[in-house]
Amino acid sequence: MFENITEFDRFELDHKKDNFEEIKRVRSTKAFFKILMNLLTSTVYKWKRCNEELSQLGPRNKFLLEKNLMHTKKTIQRNANPNTNI
Numbered sequence: 001m002f003e004n005i006t007e008f009d010r011f012e013l014d015h016k017k018d019n020f021e022e023i024k025r026v027r028s029t030k031a032f033f034k035i036l037m038n039l040l041t042s043t044v045y046k047w048k049r050c051n052e053e054l055s056q057l058g059p060r061n062k063f064l065l066e067k068n069l070m071h072t073k074k075t076i077q078r079n080a081n082p083n084t085n086i
Contacts, residue, residue, distance in 0.1 A: 050069060057065060 050065070053065070
């Protein structure tokens with residue numbers, strides 16, 4: 001069956017395979033950026049909500065919340081760059 005494949009047929013098969021790989025790569029990239037945008041949107045929303053709540057708190061609670069937010073920020077940075085000391 002495969003002994004009658006010409007160079008052109010081989011080129012066409014390789015080209016289709018490359019296109020398929022490219023389509024898979026683009027789809028996975030789109031999915032990655034969609035997930036990233038959802039994550040960033042929810043993170044921005046959470047930070048805005050925290051800032052609104054922060055503006056309504058008393059000084060002691062405000063201090064504790066700011067301390068917690070800084071700890072969370074450092075944890076996120078540490079997870080993003082595990083080889084650095086923060």
